[in-house]
Amino acid sequence: MAALAGVLVLAAAGCGGDEAEGGGEPRLVVSAASSMTEALTECARDYAAADVRLQLAGSDELAAQIRQGVKPDVYAAANTRLPDELHDEGLLSRPVEFATNTFVLATPAGSEIDAVEDLRREGVAIAIGSESVPIGAYTRETLALLPRAQEEAILANVRSNEPDVKGIVGKLSQGAADAGFVYVTDVNAAGEELEAIELPAELEPEVTYGAGVVEGARDPGAARAFVEGLVDGPCADALEAAGFGPPPR
Secondary structure, eight states: OOGGGGGGEEESSSOSSBBBBOOOOOOOEEEEEGGHHHHHHHHHHOOSSSSEEEEEEEEHHHHHHHHHHHOEEEEEEEESSSHHHHTTTTSBBBEEEEEOOEEEEEETOOOOSSGGGGGTTOOOOEEEOOOSSSHHHHHHHHTTSSHHEEEEHHTTEEEEEEHHHHHHHHHHHHOSSSSSEEEEEHHHHHHSSEEEEOOOOOOOOOOOEEEETTTTTTTHHHHHHHHHHHHSSSHHHHHHTTTOBHHHH
């Protein structure tokens, strides 16, 4: 349970037991990848069917907590591998693919970096995700497609491996890094602080988000409704407004 100390918890409303005060709506705990922070916070604020509490962190950290016995109601990850693994382990319902995202190179506004090739320059400080978190896996997948010498030169300039995508954004916003690989939705959320550099199509990984109901959820019906709403409903609308794409068809 100690791992929960590192998770950002946001309340839609109320406090107390399994039901919100007054209306009797079910309390719904949603563990979600930090890249969805803005969209799900917006959705949770006006979610009528339940009192939604968000636990936001790296997808791998949240999956590890579930394996250790933590029992949120819904798990939503920035990839499909982790939900599939939890399903195979009997810890999650069959996952639903509910959104896609675009993987980009991000820099502080006004940077002279405008292409992946520029990351090889001496003195460039790069922030990426750790190997176990989806954003870090996508980054390494992309870099592995480059010529070996270019990949090694870029990795040599990596100055931090962050536990989630918000850590990368923080390094860029604070001036502690010159560039980092994130999702386009994170650049959108940063306003004018960051710029997104599109990658060549051959370097873009397929970024698909998956979610399911956690085994032992207190209200499986409410949890299933929330997952379905990530595909079609107010939460899907909030994801689209934040820049997420529709799920693969």
